[in-house]
Amino acid sequence: MDLIKVVIVEDHKLVRSGIKLLLGSDPKISVIAEAVCGAQVLEYLMKNELPDMVITDFHMPDTSGMELLKEIRNHYPAVRVVFLTMVEDNKIITEAFDNGVEGYLTKDISADELLFAVNHIAGGGKYISANLSHQLFLKPLQGLQKQDTATTSLEFNSREIEVLDLISQGMTNSEMGEKLFLSKRTVEGHRRSLIEKVQCRNSAELVKFAVKNGLI
Structure with missing residues (x-):
């Protein structure tokens, strides 16, 4: 089994050590390098074998995580980028995914x-x-509830919201079932119900609907 090779970018040593310790508890994950800023990780990527993933803070001493993300996307498209941060701004989250962040x-x-x-x-x-996905869903849903009922006739129950959330993350029915403690068949039923409710053809269109209507 191939190891998941990870580079951690975090300028606080104690936090960086904690992340490394947590990742090291999984035998499938190997932390192959650490960096304290964007320049260090870019230098590492230029001179060494590429990792599978870069886990980085958003705020760094020399650059923003968004700029680092763009650099990695432009020069090392095979490297997955994950933000691990305290920044919970919805606009930044949306921009990050628009620019190709995976997590x-x-x-x-x-x-x-x-x-x-x-x-x-x-x-x-x-x-x-999970806490961010719920935040991103609840805010627009609260806004929908305040609108005139003639504006939208769609209503989502809490379980449908959870399933739509996980569909947007690219999870399979089996993965969603494990996370929600539901059978694969039950999850598939919720998926079909959502597709029928918004009158789309497949899950991809369902996610597009959610994005267009500010649900994710």
């Missing part, structure tokens, strides 16, 4: 969620912290 995590997530996210992203998926 957006907050530093208050659990060790289990961090490890799940790294493994999920390494497998080709995308991931956003």
Whole structure:
């Protein structure tokens, strides 16, 4: 089994050590380098074998995480980029995914969620912290509830919101079932219900609908 090779970019030594320790608890993950700023990680990428993933803070001494993301996307497109940060601004989160980030995590997530996210992203998926995904969903939904009922006739129950959230993260029915403690068949039922409710043809169009209407 191939190891998931990770580079950590974090200017606070104690935080960096903690992240490394947590990642090291998973035998499938190997932290191959550490950096304290964007320039260091770019120098490392230029001179060494490329990692599978760069996990970086958003605020750094020399540059922003967004600029680092753009540099990596331009020069090392195969390297996955994950933000691990305290920044919870919805505009920044949206911009990050628009620029090709694979994961957006907050530093208050659990060790289990961090490890799940790294493994999920390494497998080709995308991931956003559960607390952020709920925040992104609840705010527009609260706005919808305040609108005149003639504006929208769509209503989503809490389980449908959770499923739509996970669909947007690229999870399979099996993965969603494990996370929500539901059977694969039940998750598929929720997926079909959402597709029928918004009158789209597939999950890709469902996610587009959610983006267009400010749900994700």
